[in-house]
Amino acid sequence: MHLRLRIAAVLGVLVAVNALFVLAVLWAYGVLIPGVVAGAIVFARHGTIGFDLVQLPASLTTVAVLVVGFLGAQVYYGYRRVLADTRNGDGDADHAVGRIVRRLAMTADVPEPNVRVVESDDASCYTVGRFTDATIVVTTGLVERLDADELEAVLAHELAHVANRDVTLMTVATLFLEIADRAYRSARLARRAVRAPGSVSFQGRVALQWFFPLVALTYVFVAPILWAFPSIAQWATRTLSHAREFAADAAAAEITGKPLALATALSTLAEADRRRPETDLRAAKMQALCVVPADAVSGRSVESVPTPAQPSDEDERRDRVRTWLEGETPSTAGTSRGGPAATDTHPPVTDRIRRLQRLAADEELESRANREGST
Template identity: 60%
Template structure:
């Protein structure tokens, strides 16, 4: 419940910031700049200052429509961008037959989908040694991408728990949320960067693009006024969007972990899977604005880049729960906070792995206590 409330609060902030961003841009170019230009002429001609800033250039129904169109555009183009990028990474060229073949991963996902009561997602197994797993698409037509390296790395119970984690993302509609929030972060950052063209022309002219130079040539007064009066207003939005995106991204991982523990019924298996994947993956040093669907992976890692395949490596037999508990304890005892914080700080898309593992271990302990009480009764 606390995770849902936190996600709802962050989403509320996100929608509010979207609305404020649209309203701020409309007000800045529809009221602020015309008032400054007109007020300057009045001041020079009559010697009096006449600025009227407490107004809005469009009606409130029109403003709400603009906000709605802005959000809808992010959703539409965000999906197209993510799906296109994922298609390139997975070699979506029809070379594989994993969508039609019924293999072990298909059967596991089918059973987990029935347990979670969601539409069964499509499975794509990619021939790549990198142990990775992520989900793309919408709630009703989601696709879980699994690499052969992941299947080879994990045992049967760990693989089931990782797939349950992705099912939890689908049930929570996380792909939709992260698609929109990540795109909004890119939009606000680019808009602010564009508003600073005049300043960059003075301080670092070599950084200007062809479009920047064209804007300076044809619209120099507007560019200069934007840099002086509008850029300070736009400065806040990328920072708030960055905070909202990172907070939502990290919180949704905790929620998906909890959902996986409930769906698959083995929190320790997901904990040991996270340990294995963390030890096997190199955390990419990338900002959220360029990470794109890296934020959708179960642990932050480079995207897979292979062909679809219907040939799976053998799935290892499940380990004993006592062995898992010992592995979790040993790993947590040997993990220092500084190293974990450093890993999380490189991308900020995921919470620290040790915190996720600790929460899963606590869930396992709670389940064990519940079983003990039921057995005594």
């Protein structure tokens, strides 16, 4: 319940920031800049300023329509961008992964998503699409690295994202972060033109040539208004993403009844992730959709899926989790490729594993109490 309230609160903040962003842009270009120009002309001629800057740039109805349209455009464009590199899989795929997803969907009482198994040595798993038209993408490398229970736990984690509509939430959140950052950067065009002329794009040079007064006024008056939005959007995106990962972990543990299986799967994937060449994860637009921070893959779908290894027993998993946690250090516990940037989309793997470890301990205590109560 705490995670749900946290997600709802962050979503409320995100929607409010979207509305405030639209209102700020409208006010800046509909009231502030015209007011400054008109006030300067009036002051030059009459020595007084009579323009009122404290006013709405449009009616509340118009602002509301623009905010709703802004959010709707983000969802529409975000889906197109997320799905651009991924073809839908076959929802009736008759292989091990498809059968596991089908069974988990029935257990969780959610629409069965499509499944696409991609031939790749990278161990990756992520979900794209909508609640009623979702696709879980799994690589052969993931199937080969995990045992049957671990694979089931990872797929349950992805199914929880489908049930929680996380793809929709993160699509809007990450896209607004990009929009806010680009808007602030565009507002500082005049500064870039002076300090780094070579970094100005062709469109920027055209704007400087034909609309220099507006570009200058934008830098002086609009950029200070927009500077806070990227930071707020980044905080909201990071907080929302961390909360949704914890919620999906807890849901997967509840669906499968095997929290330690997900814990050992995360440790295995984290170790594999460290061995890959370092890349800037901030450039990977779909990393927030993966079970751990990783580049989403695209490739040829396969029909012949490797058979998952036999699962380990609970005592062995418990020892693996304890050994992995004891081997972590402050410098490696929360990092992955790209260093701290990885935690922008996912909480540290160590924190996720510790939570799953506590869930397993609670389940064991509850099971022991039930056995003692029945005797």
